[in-house]
Amino acid sequence: MGFLFTSCQEDDPKPQDDGSILIRSNVSGDVKLFDQYGEKSAQNDMRVTMDNHGKFFYGDTEKDGGYLVLNADYFPNYTILFEKQGYGTYKILNYSHEYNNGGEGHINEVPNLSEKSGTYSTSISANVSNDTVFFDLTAQLASGSGTRIIRFLFHTTPQISNEIFAYYTGQINIYSPTQTYYFTKIQLEGIGLKPNTKYYVQAYGDSYYSNSYMDTDGLHLPNLGIPTTGDTPTDSFIMP
Incomplete structure (x- = not known):
């Protein structure tokens, strides 16, 4: 498939060294996990899903609460889901993942998330x-x-x-x-x-x-x- 460009603007996808178009990059971020009483709990194994209208990209939190989603397409309107057994699903809406001079994207919001209530x-x-x-x-x-x-x-x-x-x-x-x-x-x-x-x-x-x-x-x-x-x-x- 060929690509047709009518102009070259600052926020257009940029060519890579091999002449192809850079259309995706990694996305990083952090969460903080707590039990239902607000005490810090294990930070690992929360699944982070970037939903591009049914096209999904995944990452999992490490023991420090950081996560990395690999090779997510550039897209201006992601829904980010945070899911872990025992926790209510949290969402960030309308996250824009845009070209950043070849660097990775970053989700600035660091949510504090608790386990579901047992009461x-x-x-x-x-x-x-x-x-x-x-x-x-x-x-x-x-x-x-x-x-x-x-x-x-x-x-x-x-x-x-x-x-x-x-x-x-x-x-x-x-x-x-x-x-x-x-x-x-x-x-x-x-x-x-x-x-x-x-x-x-x-x-x-x-x-x-x-x-x-x-x-x-x-x-x-x-x-x-x-x-x-x-x-x-x-x-x-x-x-x-």
């Missing part, structure tokens, strides 16, 4: 009193000595899940298997809930680093803890 909800009950909503929660707490974390998720449809939700709280510590939490109307309005609307609610364990990222369909929380059997319990309430 999950076993029951939840929502009750409204005046302008406050109370949530009575029972949970199976993860083993270990670190601080456990939960989040509450909300939706206007009963099809709520760890992947389908419209609103969410920040991370909240949980110290006991049975605990009551409450939010004022103002606090719930602050995360988007509307008055006189029916909402479904679930609670999930989360990790010190949530591995969260924004995709085209909204926020993803890949480290949420789910029951080993059965579904995450759901309740509903009318927002005051």
